[in-house]
Amino acid sequence: MPKEKSVKKSRIHQDIQKQGIVFNKDFGQHILKNPLVITSMIDKSALRNTDVVLEIGPGTGNMTVKILEKVKKVVACEIDTRLVAELQKRVQGTPFQTKLQILVGDVLKAELPFFDVCVANVPYQISSPLIFKLLLHRPLFRCAVLMFQREFAQRLVAKPGDKLYCRLSINTQLLARVDMLMKVGKNNFKPPPKVESSVVRIEPRNPPPPVNFTEWDGLTRIAFLRKNKTLGAAFKQSSVLDMLEKNYKLHCSIRNIEITDPLNMQEKVTKILEDLNADQMRAKNMDIDDFMKILYAFNSADIHFS
Structure with a gap:
C-alpha cells in the first residue's frame, strides 16, 4: 500500500x-x-x-x-x-x-x-x-x-x-x-x-484582551519606530504631536468636550509619560503591561492613536 x-x-x-x-x-x-x-x-x-x-x-x-x-x-x-x-x-x-x-x-x-x-x-x-x-x-x-x-x-x-x-x-x-x-x-x-x-x-487568547487593537497598534507604531529611543524622544516628533492633536480635537468635538485654550499637546503628552515614569522607557525593553498602562493613561486624557 x-x-x-x-x-x-x-x-x-x-x-x-x-x-x-x-x-x-x-x-x-x-x-x-x-x-x-x-x-x-x-x-x-x-x-x-x-x-x-x-x-x-x-x-x-x-x-x-x-x-x-x-x-x-x-x-x-x-x-x-x-x-x-x-x-x-x-x-x-x-x-x-x-x-x-x-x-x-x-x-x-x-x-x-x-x-x-x-x-x-x-x-x-x-x-x-x-x-x-x-x-x-x-x-x-x-x-x-x-x-x-x-x-x-x-x-x-x-x-x-x-x-x-x-x-x-x-x-x-x-x-x-x-x-x-x-x-x-x-x-x-x-x-x-x-x-x-x-x-x-x-x-x-480567548477571550481576547480588553483593548482596542487599532489604538494599540497606533501606540506601538510610534514607540517602535526607533525602538532604542526613549518614549520621551519618540513623542516629541512634530508628526506624532500633530496626529495626536488632530485626534484629540476630533474626539472632543464628537463628545462635546470643551478644549482649554491654548492647547499644548507637547505639554499634555510629556506630563502623562512623566506621571507614569515612562518618559525614559524604551520600546525594546517594554512588555505588554507597560504598553497597556500607557495606552490607558493616554485614552483617559482623551488622547487617541486612531
Missing part, C-alpha cells in the same frame, strides 16, 4: 511537469515535499474529526489530502488557478471530493469562513498581514500551525530585550500565545527557498 501511494504521488508531480507548471516566485510558491514535516505539522495541530480546517496555499495538495483523512472539511485558499486544477484533479472521484472546498484568490482579500484550525505553509511575503487577518477574525479559531521564514518566526516569539523583539512580537503576543515548534531546512521544499524556515503554533 505505501508503495502504491508513493507511485501515485510521483505521478502527480510528473503530470505537473508535463503540463509545464513552473512554481511562481511572485506567489512565494515553494511546495513542501517532505512527508515527515507534513505529518509533524498535522500532528502538532491536534486535529479532531469534527474540525473545519483552513489551509492557505495548498499547492499540489500534499498536506491537503493528509488533513482530509482526519477532519470533517478543508477550506483551501489558493491564488494560482493552475494549482487549483491540480488539487481538484487529485481528489476527484475520491471520498475527499465532498469534504474539500477551494477558495480561489488572494487570502488577504478573501472573506474567510468559520474554521477551527488553520494549517499553512505561508507564502513569506504575506506573513505579517496574514497573522493579523487571522487573529482579528471572528469567531476565534482554536489554533494555527504555520510555516514561516525562520527570522520572521523568531520575531514572533521574541521577548523584551531580545535583539529581534519588535512591534510584530508585541502585537502578536497581545492577541495570542506563540510557540516555536520546529526548524525546517530549505531542502524540504521544491524549489528550495533562499532562507531557512520554522513552524510556529499560534493560539488566540
Whole structure:
C-alpha cells in the first residue's frame, strides 16, 4: 500500500511537469515535499474529526489530502488557478471530493469562513498581514500551525530585550500565545527557498484582551519606530504631536468636550509619560503591561492613536 501511494504521488508531480507548471516566485510558491514535516505539522495541530480546517496555499495538495483523512472539511485558499486544477484533479472521484472546498484568490482579500484550525505553509511575503487577518477574525479559531521564514518566526516569539523583539512580537503576543515548534531546512521544499524556515503554533487568547487593537497598534507604531529611543524622544516628533492633536480635537468635538485654550499637546503628552515614569522607557525593553498602562493613561486624557 505505501508503495502504491508513493507511485501515485510521483505521478502527480510528473503530470505537473508535463503540463509545464513552473512554481511562481511572485506567489512565494515553494511546495513542501517532505512527508515527515507534513505529518509533524498535522500532528502538532491536534486535529479532531469534527474540525473545519483552513489551509492557505495548498499547492499540489500534499498536506491537503493528509488533513482530509482526519477532519470533517478543508477550506483551501489558493491564488494560482493552475494549482487549483491540480488539487481538484487529485481528489476527484475520491471520498475527499465532498469534504474539500477551494477558495480561489488572494487570502488577504478573501472573506474567510468559520474554521477551527488553520494549517499553512505561508507564502513569506504575506506573513505579517496574514497573522493579523487571522487573529482579528471572528469567531476565534482554536489554533494555527504555520510555516514561516525562520527570522520572521523568531520575531514572533521574541521577548523584551531580545535583539529581534519588535512591534510584530508585541502585537502578536497581545492577541495570542506563540510557540516555536520546529526548524525546517530549505531542502524540504521544491524549489528550495533562499532562507531557512520554522513552524510556529499560534493560539488566540480567548477571550481576547480588553483593548482596542487599532489604538494599540497606533501606540506601538510610534514607540517602535526607533525602538532604542526613549518614549520621551519618540513623542516629541512634530508628526506624532500633530496626529495626536488632530485626534484629540476630533474626539472632543464628537463628545462635546470643551478644549482649554491654548492647547499644548507637547505639554499634555510629556506630563502623562512623566506621571507614569515612562518618559525614559524604551520600546525594546517594554512588555505588554507597560504598553497597556500607557495606552490607558493616554485614552483617559482623551488622547487617541486612531
